[in-house]
Amino acid sequence: xxxxxxxxxxxxxxxxxxxxxxxxxxxxxxxxxxxxxxxxxxxxxxxxxxxxxxxxxxxxxxxxxxxxxxxxxxxxxxxxxxxxxxxxxxxxxxxxxxxxxxxxxxxxxxxxxxxxxxxxxxxxxxxxxxxxxxxxxxxxxxxxxxxxxxxxxxxxxxxxxxxxxxxxxxxxxxxxxxxxxxxxxxxxxxxxxxxxxxxxxxxxx
Amino acid sequence: xxxxxxxxxxxxxxxxxxxxxxxxxxxxxxxxxxxxxxxxxxxxxxxxxxxxxxxxxxxxxxxxxxxxxxxxxxxxxxxxxxxxxxxxxxxxxxxxxxxxxxxxxxxxxxxxxxxxxxxxxxxxxxxxxxxxxxxxxxxxxxxxxxxxxxxxxxxxxxxxxxxxxxxxxxxxxxxxxxxxxxxxxxxxxxxxxxxxxxxxxxxxxxxxxxxxxxxxxxxxxxxxxxxxxxx
Numbered sequence: 001x002x003x004x005x006x007x008x009x010x011x012x013x014x015x016x017x018x019x020x021x022x023x024x025x026x027x028x029x030x031x032x033x034x035x036x037x038x039x040x041x042x043x044x045x046x047x048x049x050x051x052x053x054x055x056x057x058x059x060x061x062x063x064x065x066x067x068x069x070x071x072x073x074x075x076x077x078x079x080x081x082x083x084x085x086x087x088x089x090x091x092x093x094x095x096x097x098x099x100x101x102x103x104x105x106x107x108x109x110x111x112x113x114x115x116x117x118x119x120x121x122x123x124x125x126x127x128x129x130x131x132x133x134x135x136x137x138x139x140x141x142x143x144x145x146x147x148x149x150x151x152x153x154x155x156x157x158x159x160x161x162x163x164x165x166x167x168x169x170x171x172x173x174x175x176x177x178x179x180x181x182x183x184x185x186x187x188x189x190x191x192x193x194x195x196x197x198x199x200x201x202x203x204x205x
Numbered sequence: 206x207x208x209x210x211x212x213x214x215x216x217x218x219x220x221x222x223x224x225x226x227x228x229x230x231x232x233x234x235x236x237x238x239x240x241x242x243x244x245x246x247x248x249x250x251x252x253x254x255x256x257x258x259x260x261x262x263x264x265x266x267x268x269x270x271x272x273x274x275x276x277x278x279x280x281x282x283x284x285x286x287x288x289x290x291x292x293x294x295x296x297x298x299x300x301x302x303x304x305x306x307x308x309x310x311x312x313x314x315x316x317x318x319x320x321x322x323x324x325x326x327x328x329x330x331x332x333x334x335x336x337x338x339x340x341x342x343x344x345x346x347x348x349x350x351x352x353x354x355x356x357x358x359x360x361x362x363x364x365x366x367x368x369x370x371x372x373x374x375x376x377x378x379x380x381x382x383x384x385x386x387x388x389x390x391x392x393x394x395x396x397x398x399x400x401x402x403x404x405x406x407x408x409x410x411x412x413x414x415x416x417x418x419x420x421x422x423x424x425x426x427x428x429x430x431x432x433x434x435x436x
Contacts, residue, residue, distance in 0.1 A: 024405040028282050030416035032423040035312040039416060040254055040261075042408045045401065051312075071330045092398040099394020105387035119383050126390030133397035138238045141402050145240030145256040152244050152253055157330040160251055161322065161337060162315045168324055174316040177338045 036164025038067070038151045046144055048151060050159070059085035059143045064150060070165035074153035081146035088139035091132050099129020238402065249317075250340030250431070252418045254411050255290070260403050261411040262288045263418075268340060270418075273428035277301045277421060282413040304426045313423055315339070316431070339422075340431055 025043040033039055038055060041047040045058040056064035061081045068074035105122015108115040151159075158164060162171045242256040248267035255264040270278070279285060279296035286293040319337035324330075421429035 024409040026409045026412045026416070028413040028417045030420055032313045032420045034315045040412045042405065042412050046408070070328055096395050096398035099391045099398065102387065102391040102394070106384070108387075109384070119387060122387040123383075123390070126387065126394065129394035130390050130397070133394040134238075136398055137402045141238055141240040141259045144403060145242055145259070148254060148256040148261060149242050149244045152246065152255065155253065156247060156249075156336060157333055160315060160339075161317060162312070163330070165328075165330075168328065168330065170322040171314050173319055173321055173337065175318050175341060176320075177318040177341055 034160055034162045036162070036167070037159040038155055040148075040151065046147060048147070050164070056147070058147060059088050059140060061085050061143065061147045064147060067165065068150055068154035068158075070168060071154045071157045074150045074157075077146045077150035077153060081143045081150060084139045084146060085143035088136045088143055091136035091139060095129050095131070095133030095136055097129070098125055099133055102126030102129055247336035249336045249338045252415050252422075254415050257290055260288075261408050262290050263411050263415055264290060268422070271428065272297050272299065273301050274418075274421065277428045278414055278417055282410075282417050284410045284414060286410070287414050288407050288411050301428055304428070316423075 023044055026041050029041075030039045033050075036050060038048050038050045041049060047057040048055045048061075048064065050067065055067050056062060061078065065075055065078035065082060068078050102122045102125035105119050105126070108118030108122070111118060158168070163169055239259050240256065244255060246253060246255055246264040246266045250266055250268045252263060252265050252268060254261045256262075275287075275296045276299040278287070279298060280301065284296065285298075286295055288294075317337035317339055318341045319335060322331060322333070322337070418429055421427040422431050424430060
């Protein structure tokens, strides 16, 4: 019995040690950032910052949907991240608590008359806890993946171009891209509507 | 007689353990743990963190990293490899001539190349049919100067070790199995519930390198500068 308890404690401790230990964090803070640009940080989970402020952090990612609301794709992913994050938190708590309660199965070693009941109960609780905890992994992945997608869709259209949903104004471009020009004797058409010369107005009669 | 009954109960318990594990693993496996991202980074020259196979990776978005730039990234982030979509890219260790790395105003005003962006519908970002470029002349991806990726992605769930056992009668073996299962399953459940599926090391690595690379690329006179750098 003592050895069984020792083994169980050792397993629990080692499991917790691997869970809590070895948490790497980001060490470089971005300094050259556009006005509404979202940047990532990792410190016991993903954190998203913009303008020197924390916008959202995993797993709940609350506030992200509001920040990226002007980009429909980003908004959809942000909502999905929040939903998955909430589910992941709930499943983690349930899985951990129910899984831990499976240790009552060890009581069967002392109460050998009801060994089957104790062991069966312990195993059942352990299996349910394990299933819920395993499912929480799926939702954690979905929360983080959707949040990173939301950030990228937002930055592509707004953030990295120096705008934000609160103030949707873009700085002027630095110029046109340098590309291999198509062979066209008339020359390429200007892409900027403002650069298109106005057509001569028809003569008035 | 009593011993025989106990042994059969233990055998039943061992079978239940295996069934429980199979059911729980099967249910998790059938739902799938992965998130497959539908995001495709435009080839605009701005490196970013993307989600690949349940962990973040660096997408260079068509930009090329010179050896000096790679060495500088390694120096300032202390990361020896860069996790990319294709695998880990080794960052070289070499001397980089000194340069001034100044941060000017509060926010960086982006230098992008493309048409002027107009708001079509107030409150919503306009759809960008051709994404603006952060490099005016962008070389299409495919040729990166640095060493080839070394190996695929790591990560994944932890392996569940199975004990050796062997010898002795079936009842004793079953008892050991049941005791192990009763004590191991809660430990695994707690471990799974409290841990993060993504690799913290790989996450920090990808994020650090993208942040550092963007800083260097956006500043003039650095080994990673875009042409001319910021005005």
